[in-house]
Amino acid sequence: MSDSVVSLIARKKIVNDPDFVLSQIKDGDVVAISGFNEITSPDYLIERLYRLYLKTGHPRNLFIISDTFPGTPGRGLDSIAQMMYKRGDRDFIRGMLVAFYGWSETLQKMIKEEWFEAYAWSIGILAYWFREVGSGRPGVLTRVGLNTTADPRYDGTALNETAKERRTVKVQLLNIDGKEYLLYTAPKPKFALIRGSTADEIGNLSLEDEVAYGTVLNIAQATKAMPEKGTVIAQVLRVARFGTINPKSVVVPGPLVDYVVVAPREYHRQSHSFDYDPIVAGRVIPPADVMTAQMESGLDERKVVARRVALELARLVEKYGRPVVVNLGVGIPAMVGEVAMEEDIQDLVVLTVESGTWGGRPLYGPDFGVSIGAFAVLSVPDQFTMYEGGVIDAASLGFMQIDKYGNVNSFFTESKIPGPGGFPAIASGAPDIYYAGLFTAGRGTKYEVADGKLRIISDGNIVKFVNKVDKVGCSSKVMIENRKNVLYITERAVFRLTPEGLELIEVAPGVDLEKDVLAKMEFKPIMKREPELMDPRIFMPKKMGMKEELVKAIRV
Incomplete structure (x- = not known):
């Protein structure tokens, strides 16, 4: 391309006044x-x-x-x-x-x-939608969202009454060769x-x-x-x-x-807490001490949950005899990355995040999406192909409510509407799912974690294990039909999804089953036998020693 042509194009494309180009956007666009x-x-x-x-x-x-x-x-x-x-x-x-x-x-x-009018689709569906529309197709055809709030038999992804009236964004139910699918259009x-x-x-x-x-x-x-x-x-x-x-x-x-x-520069930050860092940009792979810097070293109830999830991921490594690929959702699940780094098993439990990162230490909070020391980065649509297609081995996702059937509400309560994030597509594809969160919510909650036990000093006033969730973000019916292995992990109890409903399988050492667990639920879980005690290592300040166990499990 000649210099004169380049100069001509540059004069038209490179603009100093944003108002000049933004004024081309018209009312209603x-x-x-x-x-x-x-x-x-x-x-x-x-x-x-x-x-x-x-x-x-x-x-x-x-x-x-x-x-x-x-x-x-x-x-x-x-x-x-x-x-x-x-x-x-x-x-x-x-x-x-x-x-x-x-x-x-x-x-x-x-x-x-x-x-x-407000709508919310999964990150994966939105990313696919842009790619599908770019290909000249009408929208995204998928099974993600069936029997959830995304299903047109329920809310069709509408978040308020204005959206339900206008329906600018649509989700249609289709039947193809005897199977139900959803078509997302906008x-x-x-x-x-x-x-x-x-x-x-x-x-x-x-x-x-x-x-x-x-x-x-x-x-x-x-x-x-x-x-x-x-x-x-x-x-x-x-x-x-x-x-x-x-x-x-x-x-x-x-x-x-x-x-x-x-x-x-002030309008172009890499992430919420980073203006520019070559490590965050992936230009530099940091040594281990940098990757673990500023990690939370204390042991609290949130880390207890993350540790219990990490033990499940370790069991998958033992089961398959190889490293496993895992997705971590926002919130407590993202803390599993710190546990993996602390236990030095990040090479055996490969952590991925919806933003496209592979490996490293995922950050959380407003910096979610950043992974310190990632070894690979994909586009979001390509990353969600890994999730929705079940290419990954497992996922750990957060929750706001869980009901007696095992349905999960991840994004809607009377006080909050965070939206689904990547949750629906990941939950649809991952063969093993570990929902992770605190057992109750609300102010005034106080715990003590010491000597291999959990003590609940004061409890939250918001019940999260309810008879019926406010909105279904992931359907237990669909999870059972797809034969997924599903656990619901909290700081004081662990449940398993069964065709009959939620089964209580573990309680934390130091916890009173009746007072601290059953009395704080709106339903009585299935108990086929006396619940086992959660691994006491989870509640000890020292490392759990996971690396030594996993290295032996890897088959050459």
Whole structure:
């Protein structure tokens, strides 16, 4: 490509004034925004879009779709939601489809107060959807979500009454060769706001400073697909000369990008807690002492749960005689990574996270999606192929409620609507599932973990083991039909899924079965025999010695 042509393209694509390109978005348009929390979230474009609306009154009534959620508390879409709520501004957004609202308490309030129509799909379904729309297909055909709140016989992924009335986003039940499937459809995006690290003069995007690839390419593809080719706007940190980016490093080819906007550094963080760290970007694989730095060394009830999950993963290593590949969900499950590092079994229990990372130590909280020392990173659609297809060996996922049948509610209560995240697709595919969480919830909970025992000093006032969950995020019927091995692991008790319902199989040493377990449930679990005691090593401050046991189990 000649220098004159490159210069001509650059003058059109590389823009200094974001308002010039963002003003092309019209009232009522569908806008796709990349972002797995702060990972690949174009915070600068998001804020400038809202500032443009405040200044001109346009664009308004936007429908926003994201592969996960573009932002974290106080950043990205949450920052805009806070401004909207404070102003009482109901005109900027008419609808939203994302996978996870959990980092925005404000958006959750707005959903409950019917500010706009709100929907939530699994991360995997959304990532696939962008790829399918980019391929010219109508949506995602899958069995994920059957007999759950995603099923059109229930809520069809609608989170409020406004969504149930308008049904801009649809889920249809289909029968193919005697089997039920769900078809997920949504309006095709007309504009896309995506993010890369570097753009060259013709718009080729590389993501070398980012934590992961996310769904950036697929969002661009969906926007550019027929029947109406849309506009892709990319936020980057820098512009490079054409030809200086290695072709294999280009994630989004330049012809798919219409405009490039260079963002101030403060609007382009790698993750919630990281501005830039070469380790987080995967440019440097750190030594073990760096990977374990800042790990929580104390032993509390949350780590007790993570340790009990780790023991199950170790049993899988022993069963198969090889390393196992595992997914860790947000919350307590993500802490299993710290246990694996502490026990030095991370090479035998390979940890993956929905953002696309393999190996290393997954972080949690708003930094979920980052893995310190990951050895591989896939795009989100490719990662979810591993999950939904059951390529992985097991998954540990969080929960908000569990009922007597073993149904799991992972994303909806009267006070919170975090959304499903990656939960439905992972639970659908993983052959072994270990749901992990605290037995009760609420303020004032206090535990003491010492001398191989658990003592409950004061308990939470919110019962999580209920007769019927508020919303079904994962169906026990489907899990049983698919012959999954399912455990529900808490700090004081462990249950197993059976065709008859939930069976209590273990209790923690030091716990009173009647007072601390049965009295804090809305139903009586199946007890075929006296529950065993959980492994006392879980409740001791020293290491559990898992590596020595597992090395012997590996068959050469």
